[in-house]
Structure formats: structure tokens, C-alpha cells
Amino acid sequence: MNIVDAKIESYLDGIYGRRNEVLREMEEEAGKRDFPIVGPLVGKLLYQLARMVDARRVFEMGSGYGYSAMWWAKAMDDGSGGEIFLTERSRSNKEKGEAYLERAGLMKYVKYNLADALEAIDITAGEFDIVFIDIEKSQYPAALEKAARRVRRGGLLVADNVLWSGKVAEEKGDASTEGIKEFNRRLFSMKNFASSIVPIRDGVAVAFKVN
Numbered sequence: 166m167n168i169v170d171a172k173i174e175s176y177l178d179g180i181y182g183r184r185n186e187v188l189r190e191m192e193e194e195a196g197k198r199d200f201p202i203v204g205p206l207v208g209k210l211l212y213q214l215a216r217m218v219d220a221r222r223v224f225e226m227g228s229g230y231g232y233s234a235m236w237w238a239k240a241m242d243d244g245s246g247g248e249i250f251l252t253e254r255s256r257s258n259k260e261k262g263e264a265y266l267e268r269a270g271l272m273k274y275v276k277y278n279l280a281d282a283l284e285a286i287d288i289t290a291g292e293f294d295i296v297f298i299d300i301e302k303s304q305y306p307a308a309l310e311k312a313a314r315r316v317r318r319g320g321l322l323v324a325d326n327v328l329w330s331g332k333v334a335e336e337k338g339d340a341s342t343e344g345i346k347e348f349n350r351r352l353f354s355m356k357n358f359a360s361s362i363v364p365i366r367d368g369v370a371v372a373f374k375v376n
């Protein structure tokens with residue numbers, strides 16, 4: 166099921182404006198490889214969220230070849246800088262991502278960890294302005310538990326694919342669907358987060374840490 170009608174997606178794409186050459190090349194590669202990047206509509210939202218909370222420390226779980234990271238990095242490229250901790254378990258994705266970020270002049274903000282995201286967050290000290298979750302969907306509940314503790318007050322926990330092509334509405338799904346359903350249930354029961362799901366592309370959870 167398409168969450169957003171293709172006509173609306175294409176309308177939004179039309180009014181959001183053009184993207185730089187590197188982003189467009191990454192989008193083309195995703196199309197060719199059928200690789201699940203967040204895409205331009207969600208990318209733009211990530212950029213906006215980072216600007217809204219003046220993010221200087223972002224932890225990303227599941228970075229692929231760096232497309233979503235490019236949007237975080239663009240938000241930091243305003244003179245004040247920052248740090249983005251990326252985690253990816255595929256070496257070839259990591260190397261590809263580093264090359265793209267380098268070409269865009271944004272690698273200076275990035276630490277690309279070849280690691281399991283659930284382990285890497287435990288050994289990365291400090292609080293984060295934003296933690297973004299985009300790993301294996303069955304791991305979403307575990308990712309939520311770790312991420313929620315590490316977001317600063319006034320910061321954001323953001324997760325992609327939380328509507329999972331509409332499969333979240335099924336009574337009983339596969340491990341990925343059940344992982345996302347459990348993630349959504351737990352997120353909306355957390356009283357220290359004010360949360361919403363933005364239904365663009367495959368659904369993005371945006372949770373603001375109130376206290």
C-alpha cells in the first residue's frame with residue numbers, strides 16, 4: 166500500500182525545489198539498486214528537524230550509504246558545525262557513503278562506524294540532540310529503549326518506516342511488522358515524549374523529549 170498517493174508525492178517533490186548533484190546521484194543509485202533510502206521528502210523533513218532543535222550531535226542507527234546523513238550534515242553546515250555518528254554494518258555501504266559525503270564537502274561532520282547500531286550507541290558517550298532509527302525493523306523496540314535514554318531533554322527521537330507500507334494495520338504480521346508495531350506502542354506510551362507520526366513516504370515517527 167502506498168501511504169501517500171504517487172500524485173501527491175510528485176507534487177511535493179515539485180514544490181520542494183531541486184537538490185544538489187550528489188544527492189540526485191545517490192537517489193539514482195537507490196533506484197538502480199532498489200536500496201531503501203529515506204528519499205527527498207523525508208530528507209527535507211530531517212533537515213528541518215535538525216534546524217529546529219539546532220542539532221549539533223546526531224546519532225544515526227542504520228546509515229546505508231549516507232543519504233539521510235547528507236541531510237543531517239547539510240543542517241550542520243551553517244558555520245556552527247557538529248558531529249554525526251553514523252552506524253552501518255555493511256563495509257561497502259560505509260565506503261560508498263564516505264565517498265559521497267567527501268564529494269559534498271560534508272565528511273568533516275561525520276564519524277562513520279562500521280558497527281552494529283545497538284552496540285555502537287552504548288560505547289558513544291554523551292547525549293544527542295537527535296537519535297534517528299532506520300535499522301532492521303525487528304530491532305526497533307530494542308533501538309527505542311536505547312535511543313530514548315540518550316536523547317537530551319528538548320531533543321528528538323526520529324524513526325523511519327513506522328507505517329511499513331500499511332502493514333502496521335494488520336492483525337498479525339511478520340517479525341518486521343511486529344517490531345514496528347511494538348515500537349509504535351511503546352513510543353506512544355512514553356510519557357516523557359510528545360510524539361506524532363508524519364505519514365509521508367513510509368511514515369516517520371517524530372518524538373520530542375519533554376522531560
Ligand SMILES: C[S@@+](CC[C@H](N)C(=O)[O-])C[C@H]1O[C@@H](n2cnc3c(N)ncnc32)[C@H](O)[C@@H]1O
Nearest residue numbers: 202203227228229232233253254281282300301
Ligand atoms: C533502510 S537502510 C538505511 C538508509 C539510510 N538511513 C538512508 O536513508 O540513506 C538500513 C541500513 O541499516 C543497516 N543495518 C540494519 N540493521 C543494522 C544494525 N543493527 N546495525 C547497523 N546497521 C544496520 C543495513 O545494512 C542498511 O544499510
